[in-house]
Amino acid sequence: MRAERLAGVDSQIVTLMPSPYGHPQEDSLNLPLFSGGIVSKLRTLVGSSAPIDNVRYRGEQIPPVWNPSPAGKILFALRDFMWDFKVKNSRWVRELDSYDALALDGGIGFLRSGKYVLGWAERHGCLITIYYGSDLRKRGVIPRIDSAARYVFTFEFDHTLIHPGAKFMFYPFFADDMPPRRVRDDGKVRIGHSPTRRSTKGTDVILTVLERLRKKFPQVEIVLIEGLPYQKALELKSEIDIFI
Incomplete structure (x- = not known):
């Protein structure tokens, strides 16, 4: 709109x-x-x-x-x-x-x-x-x-x-809605996933693989963005290094 x-x-x-x-x-x-x-x-x-x-x-x-x-x-x-x-x-x-x-x-x-x-x-x-x-x-x-x-x-x-x-059609997205990139200088690599409905996104499989990755590489942090207000979800996404 x-x-x-x-x-x-x-x-x-x-x-x-x-x-x-x-x-x-x-x-x-x-x-x-x-x-x-x-x-x-x-x-x-x-x-x-x-x-x-x-x-x-x-x-x-x-x-x-x-x-x-x-x-x-x-x-x-x-x-x-x-x-x-x-x-x-x-x-x-x-x-x-x-x-x-x-x-x-x-x-x-x-x-x-x-x-x-x-x-x-x-x-x-x-x-x-x-x-x-x-x-x-x-x-x-x-x-x-x-x-x-x-x-x-x-x-x-x-x-x-x-x-x-x-x-x-390509899915519409307003880049201006995204807050400025927020970098945390703590050595973490943040991998995010944001399912609206877990069953349609394959979330259980994704989280299983990410958990294996986290155990192998302790610097990996899994960021699950789920059930949050739109603006809060965008704030969390602005801190993510890799998004699934």
């Missing part, structure tokens, strides 16, 4: 739930029953929650398509019903027609059914979907949204092999 605004584009970010990492750019609908707790248990119970890891997609369906169990469909339909009133009355839906392009992270709109974004796509046409990793490999596309999308972008090379329309 910041890059788009610097280019003179009127850009906004809207999330279904606030980010736990304190990103300053977003506006959130703060919808209930998004994830965790009883939602995770129900999704596991009805078989609509696939394990999230960094395993390459090896299925035959290209692109992978979201196809939940009958119970899973009911669960998402009920949640859509609960969310619909709040979504419909949000200023974002009321102002949707004032935007020329609509980009959906993970290929999902306000509701799993695609309501509101599909209507917008019929009126305006420039619907964009962006995939980040397991969203495409494990869950797959939402068929009606995928059919309506004019552009499909991804930050993962392998996605271009499993979605015929996916175009690769």
Whole structure:
């Protein structure tokens, strides 16, 4: 969004739930029953929650398509019903027609059914979907949204092999956000790793190898950056010599 605004584009970010990492750019609908707790248990119970890891997609369906169990469909339909009133009355839906392009992270709109974004796509046409990793490999596309999308972008090379329309983009990063390099003159070599979700980053394997390295070379210090506010994470990264 910041890059788009610097280019003179009127850009906004809207999330279904606030980010736990304190990103300053977003506006959130703060919808209930998004994830965790009883939602995770129900999704596991009805078989609509696939394990999230960094395993390459090896299925035959290209692109992978979201196809939940009958119970899973009911669960998402009920949640859509609960969310619909709040979504419909949000200023974002009321102002949707004032935007020329609509980009959906993970290929999902306000509701799993695609309501509101599909209507917008019929009126305006420039619907964009962006995939980040397991969203495409494990869950797959939402068929009606995928059919309506004019552009499909991804930050993962392998996605271009499993979605015929996916175009690769480099992940955006503002170097100005990084604090100045902080060097500690203590002889340590700091190796950092910052997983958002351990299973998708191979964190257990990485930490096992780093621990072996630390035992062999005592000057190595492992810096695990996990579950921290955005600014604090950047501060720790500014002290790292090698980042994984």
